[in-house]
Amino acid sequence: MEHPENDDLYRGLKVNKGVADVPTVNPYLKRPQRKAYTPSEFVEGILKGNITILSQAVTLVESAKYEHQQLAQEIIEKCLPFAGKSVRIGITGVPGAGKSTSIDAFGMHLIKEGRKLAVLAIDPSSERSKGSILGDKTRMEALSREKDAFIRPSPSAGSLGGVARKTRETIVLCEAAGFDTVFVETVGVGQSETAVHSMVDFFLLIQLAGTGDELQGIKRGIMEMADGIIINKADGDNIDKANLAAAQFRNALHLFPPADSGWFPKVLTYSGYYNIGIKEIWDMVGEYMEFTKKNGYFNYKRNEQAKYWMYESINDTLRETFYHNPAVEGMLIPTEQQVLNNEISSFVAAKRMMDLFLENLSKK
Numbered sequence: 472m473e474h475p476e477n478d479d480l481y482r483g484l485k486v487n488k489g490v491a492d493v494p495t496v497n498p499y500l501k502r503p504q505r506k507a508y509t510p511s512e513f514v515e516g517i518l519k520g521n522i523t524i525l526s527q528a529v530t531l532v533e534s535a536k537y538e539h540q541q542l543a544q545e546i547i548e549k550c551l552p553f554a555g556k557s558v559r560i561g562i563t564g565v566p567g568a569g570k571s572t573s574i575d576a577f578g579m580h581l582i583k584e585g586r587k588l589a590v591l592a593i594d595p596s597s598e599r600s601k602g603s604i605l606g607d608k609t610r611m612e613a614l615s616r617e618k619d620a621f622i623r624p625s626p627s628a629g630s631l632g633g634v635a636r637k638t639r640e641t642i643v644l645c646e647a648a649g650f651d652t653v654f655v656e657t658v659g660v661g662q663s664e665t666a667v668h669s670m671v672d673f674f675l676l677i678q679l680a681g682t683g684d685e686l687q688g689i690k691r692g693i694m695e696m697a698d699g700i701i702i703n704k705a706d707g708d709n710i711d712k713a714n715l716a717a718a719q720f721r722n723a724l725h726l727f728p729p730a731d732s733g734w735f736p737k738v739l740t741y742s743g744y745y746n747i748g749i750k751e752i753w754d755m756v757g758e759y760m761e762f763t764k765k766n767g768y769f770n771y772k773r774n775e776q777a778k779y780w781m782y783e784s785i786n787d788t789l790r791e792t793f794y795h796n797p798a799v800e801g802m803l804i805p806t807e808q809q810v811l812n813n814e815i816s817s818f819v820a821a822k823r824m825m826d827l828f829l830e831n832l833s834k835k
């Protein structure tokens with residue numbers, strides 16, 4: 472049949488005959504269609520604890536696409552009133568310290584207590600390694616089979632700041648979905664600890680004994696952040712060494728200035744692999760929560776963290792806007808070259824770029 476728009480009424484417009492569809496290669500193949508949810512549907516699903524919808528929302532949070540970010544922000548905002556009620560615990564330790572084994576053991580302990588646990592990760596190196604190793608489900612075998620555990624690898628794209636922000640936003644979604652305990656794991660090599668510290672209530676440092684120089688190689692800053700130091704692999708022949716290391720850590724902690732929380736960090740030994748001393752660790756976390764809720768530090772810290780993330784977001788947005796400004800983008804490399812050629816100083820160069828940016832902004 473002739474296309475109606477080829478009628479004389481629509482002169483100047485000609486609709487050509489279409490091309491027949493290519494026959495289906497495999498008539499039985501059905502592509503799974505991901506349902507496009509509205510923000511309200513997302514929120515409704517999350518509040519009901521629907522894990523598929525929660526995962527999809529987290530994917531939006533992690534996406535670099537503008538429209539995904541818009542949608543993610545809308546979902547987060549709607550989830551915020553239902554968030555904030557979990558115990559947030561940061562867990563750090565060098566590779567091999569036993570983080571995955573321990574998280575598996577802690578997690579199973581908590582699930583048996585009737586809690587719901589989300590395990591998230593911050594791994595700034597994942598961009599290099601193409602896909603994160605942290606939070607990988609295969610690393611937490613028992614936990615990954617539990618319906619009350621939600622394990623999510625580190626968001627892989629972007630700077631540490633960006634990755635950390637996404638993890639922080641994911642915490643909100645998990646809490647709204649009913650997870651009452653959140654672990655944020657990081658590999659303890661010194662960069663991401665500050666970021667984790669800025670989003671958790673309790674910071675747990677996993678250490679090993681047995682090398683004789685336990686206190687060496689630990690960044691002082693990380694030890695100062697710790698609310699609990701736990702010495703893993705206190706099993707078999709290693710028990711004495713673990714106890715000795717614990718005594719050394721306790722002594723070392725006395726040399727640090729007292730923490731703002733008023734809490735004196737505890738040092739415990741345990742075995743993640745053999746499930747020894749796990750209850751004591753969780754009891755310590757509980758004691759800390761009670762202590763800091765009583766003295767007001769818990770709320771104070773959460774407020775400080777909220778403030779910190781507000782400024783982090785402003786800084787992120789400013790940086791993004793600056794570097795993606797077309798005028799700036801065009802002049803950045805030539806200006807950099809002028810600095811390298813000693814034609815202008817770094818400060819003059821920076822001022823020129825800022826002036827260019829501000830001029831360009833006001834013209835909009």
Ligand code: GDP
Pocket residue numbers: 564565566567568569570571572573703704705706741742743744745
């Ligand atoms: P991660 O890199 O920090 O996540 O460390 P893993 O959990 O992968 O553990 C590193 C190695 O230490 C593995 O071979 C574990 O089996 C072993 N391991 C972990 N926890 C314990 C423990 O409590 N006792 C002993 N003996 N070995 C452990």
